[in-house]
Amino acid sequence: MTAIAISAPAARRHRDGLLVRAVRVRRTRIGLALTLLVLATAFLGPLVAPHGVDDFVGGPYLAESPGTVFGTDNLGRDVLTRFLHGGQLLLVLSLLATLIGVGIGAAVGVTAGYRRGWVDETLMRTGDVLLAFPQVVVALLFLSILGPQLWLIVLIVGLSHAPRVARVIRGATLGVAERDFVKAAEAAAVPRWRIAFSEILPNVTGALMVELGLRLTYSIGLIAALSFLGLGLQPPTADWGLMINENRVALTVSPWAVVLPVTAIAVLTIGTNLITDGLSRASAGIDRGVTR
């Protein structure tokens, strides 16, 4: 009971939106800065790139070459130009995959957690089957026959997130669905779908935002990894993951073609993860690090 009296000022802060509270955490601000830096590189980069994206400016793997800052890549294209062009697609694909995964996962999670019973069983057992595969293996499995196609990558990565998101959101929903304000709506026989939308969903937004951030981080990692394995974006696309794959044999001769994209991916994922951590601190009580 003591806690109730002390919670008054904390309660007032609670009225500020989740995002506002998250931005008060220093980590979130660092994360935002890092993410914006990479976003700017990826979307403004092509405008300032010194060469054409497919132009050959010299021999392959040159550490220094006139007219280039970071040398040339495996085919003799300008590393800096390739780098500045190489983030856009990765970001767009990751974002789409995340939205698909979190969207489906949240819908399934709320439904399962609120309806319980056989609906819950069916949905979650189906999810268990997908959960038995590491995400990268699911992706490889489906890509093996259909081949690397953009829509397929987005869909597979998104779908492989869905059961993981569903688990978390179901857990959060269970806690909310037990609470009496849901019962109060049921006593008035408010339709179930409306209870799910207007009573439950607003109370799991914290978990939802955290999942969004978390899954975005993993989407970036996964899609970049697929390109790195040669099974994602295909040449001659300029893409960070692919650049690493194409140029890593010459790591000792011309390291920039690997160092630049790898650093960009690192800064980006660290940035999004810091934001996610800020969100989870702001919404409090959400366990991090168990839902990979």
Next chain:
Amino acid sequence: MTSTTPTTPTTATLDVDHLRISGVPSDAVIVDEVRLEIAPGEIVGVVGESGSGKTTLGLGLLAYCKRGTRLDDGRILIGGRDIAVLPAGEVRRMRGVSVAYIPQSPASALNPALRIGTQLRECVGDVDEARVREVLREVALPDDDTFLKRYPHQLSGGQQQRIAIAMAFIGKPRLIVLDEPTTGLDVTTQKHVLETVRRMCSIYGSAAVYISHDMAVVADLVDRIAVMYSGRVVEAGPAAEVLARPRHPYTARLLMAVPDLAGERQMLGIPGHAPSPLHRPDGCAFAPRCLLAEDRCTHERPPERQIAEGHTARCFKAGEVRVEPSPRVEPAVAPTPEPVLEISGLSARYGRKRVLEGVDLTVARGHCTALLGESGSGKTTLSRCIAGLHADFEGTITLDGEPLPASSFRRTTDQRRRVQYVFQNPYESLNPRKTVRELVLAPVKHLCGAVADPEALLQDVLAQAALRPDLADRFPDQLSGGERQRVAIARALAAKPDVLVCDEVTSALDVSVQSSIVELLQRLQAELDLTLVFVTHDIALVRNIAQQVAVLEHGRIVEHGPVREVMQNPQHAYTRSLMKDTPTFVLEGTP
């Protein structure tokens, strides 16, 4: 509590002075200026409502600070040694031997992963098997090996609390701190636990600090009482004296707020609510709620004043405080009422467990019918069946002769509108993401369709529930517990119901707030001709609010009738034990 200076050698078991405990990092003062002196063998009751700092004080007596608090100032002499300034190792050696602690809920204070025997043996430095068994016998528990090998979850709530008591006394400490050790226990178990505490204290000559929010429990048990409000001891003195002639207005009002088991005295709430430690007023913390408050009370903090031998109070008006209990007025209700709800042959299951068995009950129009029972008696399930929240039952419920479908989703809009439900815990029953306006108007819009003038309706029901109109734009977490429960009641009233089902609506609230809610419900019953179904575990409360009572035990109604008859002449053994075991006290001047 005569004047002692720090240098005077003291014979007291506990001598606390100038104790201050603050929050970290907020610096809010949680407990301040506490002076407490306890003679060997004496039991002192520390009484306070939520947020008064009583638990923080209790832990402080063992030099233990919860995360986010720190011992700021003052001394805590136990047997002449100041535990507040001793190094950590010394403090540790004093715990369990000089001072021991009995927690509020043994269910969470006993380690779930360790056997009872392990948890008892580790208390005494060297394993002394004989001592373990001796103390088990003293608290009337089995002392055989099988029992010692059990895990906490294999014991009943009463047994767990006895283990906690045994654990505290195993090292024969001079001082025991008990933090509401009977919370959550039913009255009969509570009585046994209290008897055990009293016996153990006398066996070992231990002094005890008994922390509680319940005046009636304390009145029964302790030699002296210290009343806490907002982090300070506002009144302290011999128990009989404090109960008979309270000198602080808060004590007086608190006593009058306690429901009278005999039903002679009107229970009176205290308006407002206690301030949070972060927003305590400059002057007397009770001034905003005090009828006697004058100008200086709001900006000057009253010092501790001695009123009689060993009786102190922190109030400028200590001499003027009077307790004038008013006789209880039975509300005027129809003497031969017609039934509005009729329940017959109702049996309900919860999962595979049967929780109600063949319940027959008639609820009279305009009356308040109490469903009385301990936890697990099925009283809440019964109330949820009535509201259509628990559909897994057989039997019939009729509303004005018309059978009600089991699930609220199958009832007609009008049926749902006419039976409204108020939940036990207002911290759970209001969606934290909605404003009071949305909360109150949403069900009406759903049940009655478009409301002609929603704003007028809102203001109307807020006024009925005694809520300020400007609260309409607040969110639940900007309200106090009492205000939240009033919002929940206003939400039910907005539908203009015939029957209001109240499930333990006061049990999450402080005594002083509980009384205000009861006053409100009684007024609504009379003004709106409401039928109330009042679910409670508190027999004294039944006496003060209901006209009819149904006593439930293990899912059956064991006794049913008008409150006056049932309580004056209880027929069933269970009702009689409830009457006998409920702690009570008679306030002086009660008519």
Next chain:
Amino acid sequence: MMLRLVGRRLLHGLVILFAVSIVVFLATQALPGDAAQAILGREATPERLAALRGQLHLGEPLVGQYLAWLQGIVTFDLGQSLASGLPVSELLIPRISNSLVLMLIAAVIATPLSIALGTWSALRRDSATDHVTSGFTLVLAALPEFVIGIFLVLLLSTGVFHVLPAVFVANEPGPIWIDPLQLVLPTLTLVLAVAPYIVRMMRATMLEVLESEYVQQARLKGLPERTVLLRHALPNAIGPVAQVVALQMAWLAGGVVVVEYLFRFPGVGFALVDAVNNRDLPVVQGLSLLIAAVYIVVNLAADVVALATNPKVRTAS
């Protein structure tokens, strides 16, 4: 009770494995279009197409195809590699043991280290150590495993220091641990990829346990801090942490794919990437199924640990 619960989990695992086999089958062989054409490409001769269709039972109805395939699996006959013509099982067995060695070393290093670090961090809550650990694990947890690997290569073999080989070179036949130096980078990458999760979870669980009323009561009883920690706190933290450790171990099954590819380590992960690039269907099917099975078994083990450390389950009759 305990046995019954374990039995139920086991059954659940088997059902999942069965469902997994259907997914693998559907994802590879039963997709719309001609799998044989997709595998062999446009220039394939009709004879080769026909031969492949025969090998994969493509002419038969779906259920028949699936049953034929399933029969092969339960008799450990996974078919023949399309790339090398060798039986899949013969091809995979040495690679399985290589990967298991890699995963095992990573697990044995990462688990105790992370548990210790997490506990330490929890005990020193809000200290500088705690903040540094928390920031460091947060950063590591964000990085994709191949990024960690490349940074390690840059740091230890090509860029700053030149002490470790950047890729695995299997120059002589024999067990992979003949040249332990070659194992360092892949192992270290895996350790750094799983450890942060365990550290963070251990810290969070430990904090929760340390704030619990039974730990408070143990302190109020005057027990020495060592006893409080070892007897009262740790046993209650093991259950939840076992789950996370298992999740991470299971994750390793997938993590090895990218890490092995990066270091050209001759294990199942590298083989899977190769097989996918070559559209070597029987190998892809066998490996996906194998990795899923590892995943299921490890999770099962964690469930059993969690059940065994819960006295409520142990004492129920």
